[in-house]
Amino acid sequence: MATPAAVAVRGEPAGPRPRSGRNVELALVLCAVAIAVFGYIEVGVNIDDKVPPDAAEYGAALGGLALIAHGVIRWRARYADPLLLPIAVLLNGIGLVVIYRLDRATPSSHAAPTQLLWSTLGVALCVAVIVLLRDHRVLQRYAYSAAFAALVLLVVPIFFPAVYGSRIWITIGPFSIQPGEFAKILLVIFFAAYLSAHRDALALTGRRIWRFTLPPGRVLGPVLLVWAAFIGVLVLETDLGMSLLYFGIFVVMLYVATAKSSWIAIGLLLAAAGVVVVGWLSPHVHARVDQWLHPLASVAAGQGANQIAQSLFAFAAGGVLGTGLGLGHSILIGFAAKSDFILATIGEELGLVGMVALFLLYLLLVSRGYRAGIALRDPFGRLLAIGLATVIGLQVFVVAGGVLDLIPLTGATLPFIAQGGSSVVTNWIIVALLVRLSDLARRPVPEGEHP
């Protein structure tokens, strides 16, 4: 390694040890915690005219979690992208604030303490992944195991009772988890491993039909099989948000791996066919499409506002600057206000300004994932990073697009923010993997290996 002095003097790109960015990360993490604590206090002041008595404890809990994660990154992933952890902490903190705020409007149910517990588990798993997984390429070996595990996770809820029309929950006593959330990561690992191994075969061989080249069945088969199994299971469970998400990840990763835009065309065709068939078979989906096209129809029919209409009312009430935390009425949305519709509360109380800030945070997180992917040299790592980033990006679009009436509503959680243990834990694991991947991507190349 070059000596620090030489770097200072010459400043040439060849030898310098890149800045790790750990101090930047620390500063940003502290800012994120401060913003969340400030939000928590604002809720208390706006609702009770006083600072919540547990604000210090809450700040200490979030700050403690963030600092532990930061310490572990400093120790085991010192070149990791310094923006990943602060963004995750900020999003998780905002989520806790908004859930706490909604708790205040629903005296009978308190979700924020549980969410903090799940966040703690999420950070613990994040730390575990960073410590235990020294090189992401290990995961490549478990591609088929991952696919199998994902399938099992998705099938299991079929044997549990449906909740709000969807069989996506495993309920044991007071705990309920959504295994489909974890399956996302496993699926991305499988796709990344499989596609990185077979990308040339997928792109170059096969029969040509009109302008499209279809790859040989033995290469495409396993992928389509796994994909079809997923979609089938999801249609059975009527969790359309997840189906759309998996499908999107699949198409994006296939395109990134093979560079064949025909995949996008085929993907869109399949998607359209799927939507038509499912929309035809399932009255649930049919109703969703109707509501998307005519969100105010129920008002005109004299039946009051449906959830989408209530959500739009909430966004409109927020306007540009928002009402301020604790001063909105998004609880009128009714059930799922803390989970699927939590964005409406953000829109109402933080306004368009808050919404755009939130979207930019997600965009930054996604772009950092892509950045790590593009900087990595091994195809598996690249696809893994891009796949994980896409999971977040697509999920944000599917959820936010649904509540904003941009696309039909599909139940899914806003990453890090919505109430839901499985979701928070999964997203922390995704961040852990991105931290690991970006650490490798940014790590200085040892002498002699540099091209």
Place this chain on the structure above:
Amino acid sequence: MTRKSRGGGPQGRPGMSTTGRRAGLFCLVLILLLAAQATRIQVFQAKGYDNNPANQRKAIQRYSQPRGNILVGGNPVTGSAATGGRFDYKRTYTDGPDYAAVTGFSSQIYGNTQLEGIEDGLLSGTDNRLSSWAVWNEITRKQNPGGDVYTTINPAAQQAAMRGLGSQKGAVAAIEPSTGRILALASTPSYDPGSFAGSSTADQNAWTKLQADTDQPMLNRALRQTYPPGSTFKVVTAAAALANGVVTDINAPTSTPYPYVLPGTTTTLVNDSSACNQPNIDLDTAMTLSCNTVMGNLGVQTGLDKMVAMAQNFGFNDPKLDIPVRAARSNFDTTMDQAQVALSSIGQFDTAATPLVMAMVAAGVADNGTVMYPQLVDKLTKSDGSTVQLMKPQVYKQAMSPSVAGQVQQLMTDVVQNGTGTNARIPGAVVGGKTGTAQHGVDNSGTPYAWFISWAKPTGSSGVPPVAVAVVIADSNATDVTGGTLAAPIAKSVMQAVLGGQS
């Protein structure tokens, strides 16, 4: 970065750096779409959603603080009570039925009417005039406490009116002639606006019951209902005849034949009093005895246009008489043949008036011919008492010259002294009045409307009488239904209430 990934892949395919970037761009586009949609809803469509009837936010905000009050004689007749529901407060009324015709109602479910409706912005705190710095309030979305509405109502007069009307169906409007301030506005049967102010089942039942009541307790008969004014309209006819020189001396004989046949017909006009059944009765006697023949004939001689003009001086045919609550349009037809003019001149045919407009007739005469714009609101204030708006007396029309008005005053005084209005006499006061008993219904089968319009001032006072009043009884159990027996005593008690408060 390795060369392999940066450059093209095999066979010229773009490498994963390129496709990755494109996929990243796709994610960027998705997020931008979200931001665009959020902007569309939160900026461009926000107003529409805010005003959607199914959106409860405005109602929640409206009821999140106590509503400002409506005051009568400096004391609130309204209040607010904490409910503990989604809507924090609801409206209460201290003497609901007594003041319902003044206040209207403010209901969480059924909206706001009359003063509660017209001044809703001020009462609910949304009126911009309540904020010291409107722009800053807009930014902070601070909600102003509701302001107060001070009415011109005289509580003693109002209570006298309500007591006088009692269980009968009718209305009273009393005006201070020199200013147009409304001193009493009463309508019976009345209702309690507090009974459906909230949103509970009991509130809804109360509302349903009121709506179904065939006696229409929620109809404001003083402002919103017109009745044929009958003989009380003869005051307008007399004023028109005097103002236009058809009669110059109220004691000189008029050239009215008896029997009087309606022009162009073979129908003779009938008098209620046999004393009227002779030709050439003078105007003073005609008014005192309420002779239809003389007044019908004078109306025809004055002519349609001049009769219309005089009627309109008092508020007839005005579709936008806002006090600030809008009164129903009182009618005097503008195209009629002479027979119809004759009938209209005695307050029949299509002539119809609200008690408010008939009070304006009495007030205009009392105020020496100047008709003031009637007003129910004295001033609007913020919750701290500082004035937002102070109402000033406004001239509505100069109906006639003071000398003509003096002659009409004499006619009205004689009615109370020697004629049909003796029941309105007040010791120690000069009272002028006119009775009316209007037939209506098929073949005049309905119970006649009993009218009385009047004004009064203390004996010896040279000023403008402090009170003018119109009373109508639309339905009563009494056997002798005439304005003099039924309506005059109520007018008397209202005038006494005002005069008593003056001394």
